[in-house]
Amino acid sequence: MDLVYIAHIGVILFTFFMLLNSAAVLVLMERKVAAFLQQRLGPNRTGPWGTLQPVADILKLLFKEELRPLAADRWLFALAPILSVTAAFSAFAVVPWGGTTTLFGLLPEPVPLRVADVNVGILVLFAITSMGIYGIVLAGWSSNSKYSLLGGLRSSAQMISYELSYGLALGAVLLLGNSLSLTDIVNQQSGYWFGVVPRWFIFIQPLGFVIYMIAGIAETNRAPFDFPEAEQELVAGYHTEYSSFRFALFFLAEYVNMVTVSAVATTLFLGGWHGPFLPEWLGWLWWLAKLFALLFFYIWMRWTLPRYRYDQLMHFGWKVLLPVAVINLLLTAAAVLYWG
Amino acid sequence: MLFYVLGGIAVIASLLVVGQRVPMYSVLLLIVSFIGLAGLYVLLDSPFAAVTQIIVYAGAIMVLFLFVVMLLNAPREEALVRSTLGVSIGGRPLRVGAILALVFLAELLWAFWRAGRTTVDAGEAVASVSSVRQIGVELFTTHAFAFEVTSVLILVAMVGAVALAKRHL
Numbered sequence: 001m002d003l004v005y006i007a008h009i010g011v012i013l014f015t016f017f018m019l020l021n022s023a024a025v026l027v028l029m030e031r032k033v034a035a036f037l038q039q040r041l042g043p044n045r046t047g048p049w050g051t052l053q054p055v056a057d058i059l060k061l062l063f064k065e066e067l068r069p070l071a072a073d074r075w076l077f078a079l080a081p082i083l084s085v086t087a088a089f090s091a092f093a094v095v096p097w098g099g100t101t102t103l104f105g106l107l108p109e110p111v112p113l114r115v116a117d118v119n120v121g122i123l124v125l126f127a128i129t130s131m132g133i134y135g136i137v138l139a140g141w142s143s144n145s146k147y148s149l150l151g152g153l154r155s156s157a158q159m160i161s162y163e164l165s166y167g168l169a170l171g172a173v174l175l176l177g178n179s180l181s182l183t184d185i186v187n188q189q190s191g192y193w194f195g196v197v198p199r200w201f202i203f204i205q206p207l208g209f210v211i212y213m214i215a216g217i218a219e220t221n222r223a224p225f226d227f228p229e230a231e232q233e234l235v236a237g238y239h240t241e242y243s244s245f246r247f248a249l250f251f252l253a254e255y256v257n258m259v260t261v262s263a264v265a266t267t268l269f270l271g272g273w274h275g276p277f278l279p280e281w282l283g284w285l286w287w288l289a290k291l292f293a294l295l296f297f298y299i300w301m302r303w304t305l306p307r308y309r310y311d312q313l314m315h316f317g318w319k320v321l322l323p324v325a326v327i328n329l330l331l332t333a334a335a336v337l338y339w340g
Numbered sequence: 341m342l343f344y345v346l347g348g349i350a351v352i353a354s355l356l357v358v359g360q361r362v363p364m365y366s367v368l369l370l371i372v373s374f375i376g377l378a379g380l381y382v383l384l385d386s387p388f389a390a391v392t393q394i395i396v397y398a399g400a401i402m403v404l405f406l407f408v409v410m411l412l413n414a415p416r417e418e419a420l421v422r423s424t425l426g427v428s429i430g431g432r433p434l435r436v437g438a439i440l441a442l443v444f445l446a447e448l449l450w451a452f453w454r455a456g457r458t459t460v461d462a463g464e465a466v467a468s469v470s471s472v473r474q475i476g477v478e479l480f481t482t483h484a485f486a487f488e489v490t491s492v493l494i495l496v497a498m499v500g501a502v503a504l505a506k507r508h509l
Contacts, residue, residue, distance in 0.1 A: 124391055
């Protein structure tokens with residue numbers, strides 16, 4: 001076994017571990033930011049500044065009773081949360097989170113900081129995201145409860161509708177980057193215009209970025225688009241009948257999906273690990289900063305905007321967002337053809 | 341080795357699709373079968389075809405199937421009616437199915453027979469399908485007519501579906 005090979009496996013395990021941890025960090029962040037926005041203190045009893053709150057939450061979830069409705073379909077009920085979580089984790093595999101490292105000269109050749117560089121990376125991401133819908137649909141159907149079924153149906157309809165705009169926003173970036181590999185697209189965004197403005201795609205694709213973020217929030221079923229779990233109407237939506245560890249898996253999947261959507265936005269629009277002031281080998285710090293800025297935006301949105309109505313969501317998705325995304329794609333294509 | 345694993349998954353899942361009594365399981369097994377096929381495409385060095393297979397078939401089309409099965413709330417299918425001869429004979433749909441199966445079998449045998457006789461230059465074939473750029477160029481130049489006709493066909497189907505549904509609204 002040579003050292004580089006071991007380092008690759010190390011990077012993969014580290015990515016997985018950090019992704020798992022990100023959910024815990026986000027739980028704390030969500031509660032603290034919510035408290036900040038509502039002028040409360042938030043969790044502050046468990047550990048200093050409430051930092052052990054996620055640990056307490058997870059332990060509480062694990063010790064709860066595992067319930068399954070008698071009328072539920074036993075196999076699919078167990079399969080649904082596993083599918084959700086698997087899709088959420090595997091989608092992150094194509095996202096690079098740093099340049100290359102030699103670990104201060106310990107390794108004979110530089111090791112890239114990512115799980116896999118697939119030459120059709122964006123399409124892989126898209127394919128795995130579309131698999132994630134099944135987890136939610138199956139959870140809704142197999143619970144054999146009206147709230148779950150309605151939640152599952154709503155969520156899948158919502159995800160299918162917004163996936164189109166999501167894909168078209170990504171398409172515009174593909175045209176600019178002239179590649180389907182996320183690593184290539186990040187490398188295109190290094191350097192500066194006029195020596196000051198970083199060459200990030202957000203500056204040539206501002207509309208694309210807005211479309212991407214709206215569709216991304218809808219894809220992850222977060223407020224203001226959290227209809228699948230609208231508590232006034234559907235109790236808790238597709239995971240109404242779930243408890244204990246299976247519920248924790250859905251919870252985990254939601255947070256990991258948020259991280260993936262933000263990470264892809266960072267990669268495609270905000271220049272990935274490129275940024276001013278820091279040396280190249282500290283690029284992952286830039287990546288983390290951008291990621292957490294977007295995650296903060298997510299939470300900020302949740303506690304600021306009221307939930308839409310379902311027909312408004314469909315109207316907005318199909319009659320506003322999709323046409324705007326198509327026009328954006330066409331304009332970008334024309335511009336690339338003319339200047340590129 | 342990997343070929344046999346993926347091929348096995350695809351074949352066994354397809355057989356189970358037909359064997360299942362619960363329509364929901366059939367739909368899910370069909371997705372498994374599609375994913376097995378996508379794996380085979382990766383082995384054939386065409387990741388683009390593999391990913392499109394998952395996005396279009398396993399992702400988009402099967403979600404539609406799942407919706408229909410869920411909304412119709414299709415019950416368990418009953419076992420076939422057995423005649424006195426001990427051979428299962430169903431209604432008309434089954435007979436039509438049998439004829440279709442025979443036609444497909446004949447087609448498959450013909451394809452095998454042809455595949456044995458014609459040779460394709462492997463290098464050229466792989467190069468023409470491996471890169472996304474090449475697929476795009478081929479699609480919009482050499483096969484532009486077929487591509488456009490297919491889009492019109494899909495549009496007609498869509499308009500037709502809306503027109504049929506609107507009549508009952």
